[in-house]
Amino acid sequence: MTKPFRLTEGGNRIDRSKRITFSFDGRDVTGFAGDTVASAVLASGQKLFGRSFKYHRPRGVVGLGSEEMNALIGVGADAQHEPNLRATQVEVFQGLVCVSQNRWPSLRYDIGATNSLVSRFLPAGFYYKTFKWPRAFWKHVYEPLIRRTAGLGKAAIGPDPDSYEHMHVHVDVLVIGGGLAGLVAAETAALAGAKVLLCDENSELGGIADLTAGMINGACVADWLAPLVVRLTDMPNVQLLKRTTAVGHFYHNYLMAHERVADHDPALLAAGAPRQRVWKIRAKHVILATGALERPLAFANNDRPNIMLACAARGLLTRYAVTPGMNGVVFTNNDDAYLTAFVLKKAGVNVQVVDSRARPDGDLVNQAQAQGIVVSLSSVISAVEGTSSVSAVKIASYRKGQGRVITERKVLCDFIAMSGGWNPVLHIWAHNGGKIKFDEALQSFRPDTHRDAITAVGAANGTMSVKDTIGEAHGAGEVAAKAVLKKAKAVKSAKLQVKEPKRGALEALWFAPATGQANEGGKHFIDFQNDVTVADLELAQREGYESVEHTKRYTTFGMATDQGKTSNLNGLGILAEATGKTIPEIGTTTFRPPYTPYSFGAIAGALTKELFLPVRRTSVFEWHIEKGAVWEPVGQWRRAYTYPKAGEDKTQSIAREVLAVRNSVGLLDASTLGKIEIKGPDAAAFLDRVYTNTFSTLKVGKCRYGLMLNELGFVMDDGVTARLADDHFVMHTTSGGADRIAAWLEEWLQTEWTDYKVFVTPVTEQWAQFALAGPKAREVLAKMEPDFDLDNEAFPHMSFKLGKLGGFPVRVYRISFSGELSYEIATPTGLGLSLWKALIDAGADIGIAPYGTEALHILRAEKGYIVVGDETDGTTTADDVGLGGMVSKKKADFIGKRSLEQSELTRRGRKQLVGLLTEEPNEVLPDGAHAVAAVHDKPPMKTIGHVTSSYLSPTLGRSIAMALIENGRARMGESISFSLEGGKVVKAQIVDHVFYDKDGGRIHA
């Protein structure tokens, strides 16, 4: 390639004094600061950017910005790689590394391109029709095959080293789009006093003002806008965000915008900037100034590299001084594309225009003819020659509605600029229920009504003239400010002299006829990214896919990463012609966020790694780490599971901890238990309503175990409640239930028993709480300088003391979840670590062992105590788990009482809690294993219940388990079978679920 694709002058975006070298597919490319990957690579003479999704056809740049569907590239190396970015938007910098996609082994020699040779056999729905059987092939043959061939870029491998963040912002007026309309609207709203945020997806504000015809007060549109941008930048109530795409609009004017903070500048990243930021915006009013996107035209082989949108060719020249070639054809059905012809001609590029209209009468058409540009009216491009670029076109005469080629002539050229008209960008408008309507003049949809405070202006509203856009934007800025401010300042609209060409009407052209087989539309591409052709859409119609939503899914039209930005309307045009309906009758598919894809990193924001999930720490957390604790996550808490000593495995350390509690003394960090203070004259009556058993009879200074049901009658939580005073209780809940139960109590007080005078204050985190358990617990406690009597009579089981241990203020509850003599000692959390260490010291000479949650669970299972969530699963009643005796018969009402009479809860044959002893004592049943009525060779087998807890009991020297078994209590002594994985069968005998110290003497010791 020797042609000078970069012109020697011009280019309003590039800085020729700064040369930039970057790597594209491993090749060094040199461009200028301000270039995009697209402009720099095109300037280097390369047209080919990628291979298409299905047929692997060679593809080049088509678009100007975010609508680009072909030139998708992967940017960044290794873990920083991001796929599927549009080369037209990626700004170059020194050292940038990027690659083309969907080709193997290389862009130029692509094996998948053989798909193109058999494209006649890959019609719409090919995958659905072909990969149906045999079923066994789905997983091992078809899916891997399809996944290898299809798909776009490759995901990065390895953890992302960059940081991301979110930012919340509230504004009076959010303006989306920083073109002419957006800037004028923003300034008006800001002058009226509103707090304004304007975001634009591009690196420069101004939209396509530099590609727009017309003069304002003697200046071209871009020059007129430049000082406006400066004024806005300086206003204290205006925030401008460049490189920021509004990706979605949600309920009540909540929007998400994605800012590419440092993607374009590694220096920013090095200075600590997040790579990307997601703005979560709540706007009182939204002004949509998202402009319009140009439509391609459907002609045979319209996807060849170097066939691009007219505005893209114009933009390449105007912004980057890059020309796609030296001999171009502009193919259009409207006036706007003539501007491209003018720009090309001015740059010295040979150009002619092919216009499908018979009698266009706009100023621009006349101007073209006056400039001596060859214009072929009533003509279309009927064929394109060349494969990896364009070498010639055939131009055929055409009359509106004509379906075949009558005469054609060949014209040599090296690029095509096409324009099928402009589509207002309605995505944000339509994300959240905005209605749209078809506009005959535009041959496109434009905004209709919206339930949120949102106004579309300028091209986004279908308003294409400069003068009308300014007026509309000014009005919208004013209306928005008035709507959101108590007192909006009046903003005078400046007197403007706007001169712009009179436009002739556009004429719809959905299909340019071609010769021979090509006229079937198999090479007339509609959705370039998903390789959907006119023929595919017509086939879908013939096969009965009447709804546009079905056609979309069957053909995948509009489903790629560009979500049909350029293809949707053209597809609707084809469907309309194929069915004889109008486009509004066909209707549109749903617009869904995001407008352009954005990275998972940005979506996650700061909440990754150590911030992914909050971890709750008790006051003893660091000590647990020092002692080598293995963690168990309990909700968001980290609890010590066990403390293996050097040379111990977990089974051994757990056994040691259990035996220490049984034979000597252990210490457990139970700080995570929920603690709730409940006070008021009706506190006791209230507790009688939330627990199944009675608390009004509890004596001050005593504790009672309580069981809570939900309104369905199922067990919900349990714990010990202590009575501090007549009207004052402290309730303990499960660790997982702490927040939920506090909210539950509040809910009943606020919404049902509103006359109860009760205050509920959760105090879980005020107290560090430790269980000192084992026959020698009293001995240790005695060393802690208690200011209260530890004697069994003065301080019996199920009572508590408020007092001091040395200098520690404490609440000591004599309660037990291990079946041993046990004290739960609570002290303010700040003193927790200090008290813990003092207890460990006090017990050192009698071998006190810190024990973790697994030892705790074994200890309680040996005693047959239930754990809510293990023995119960949300469909388990108190009677099911053998606690029917705790359900008061006397109380008229408590939560869940009435449901206990419902037939499901009283029916015979419910599962009941039992103990299990396996025939082989060392065999530990897996948690959740199902007991079966009869063992068969293979499932299904009728299940009669399941294991809820299962352990190797160090105390008993054998395995134990608890299970919920149908009619379990009536089956004592029966042997039942568990059918496990791999055909293994384990037999176990049903026994009482209390395995140790059945008379409970030890807790009273």
Add this chain to the structure above:
Amino acid sequence: MLLITCPVCRAQGDETDFHCGGQAHIARPATTNPEGITDEEQSNYLFTRINPKGLQFERWRCDRGCGKWFNAARDTMTMEFKAFYGATELPPADVMKQAKGAWVDYFKSRMKTSK
């Protein structure tokens, strides 16, 4: 992201600062008459919900704010909140008038009993 105003503390905030508690105005039979509840009444209380396309009356809690429960009238089609009102109150009269379907009968009976 819904924008919600707590009628108790007047704080306005994102949906994530609040917690939705499902349909409002469900009377709990056991509170008033624990002895005389039929199985059907209990089952209706537990499981039968009004779920209209359009105006719904529902419970919310100012979860991260003042902690109080309140009621809201929300159009399930447009997501527009027509009113926020107290947990034990009926909706404002003009909003009650807009109710359709099963809500009409419900509010009629409530107005009768309150007279």
Add this chain to the structure above:
Amino acid sequence: MLEPQHESALAHVGEPSDTYISIREILTRGMIDLRGQTADRKFMSVAKNVLGIDLPKQPRTSHSFGEVKALWLSPDQWLILCSHSKSAVLQAELASALKETHALAVDVSDMRSIIRLEGEGAREVLMKGGSLDFTDGALAPGYVRRMRFAEIAALVHIVEHNIIDLYVFRSYAQYAFDFLQKAARNGTQTGIK
């Protein structure tokens, strides 16, 4: 005698140096959770007698007198701030004075950790984790609000325009601190006005 050592949740964490605001733990504050009804005149007047200040009735406001502050939490709940060493005494005084009233005063000095954000960007850093509009002029010194911050529950108290105390439950202190440190890292300023 056994001498208790008080240790805060962030005792082992140093003040970060690579942030654009200062982030540090406040250690010396005692807190009392006080419940009673705003409409209960007797309660309000007894509380005033003990504390020396009226409990604020207006949502999201606070009153202060010397080192004692009362932060509005709900129509029947306030957070009373005092020095850490005085909380037990003040709680006892409140409990005893309110004996004949429907009220509940609980010493919760150890339940929350307080992280002070100080500097020009303090409000911006909070807006990275919560949906509240800290650029709103109504959020002036004295303003109090409970909110969702990052993934946890938090309470903010605006002390001065650029000094804001963030209260989080103690077990989440490390998480909140880590989040703030990341959100306030130098170079991450959003440029918001």
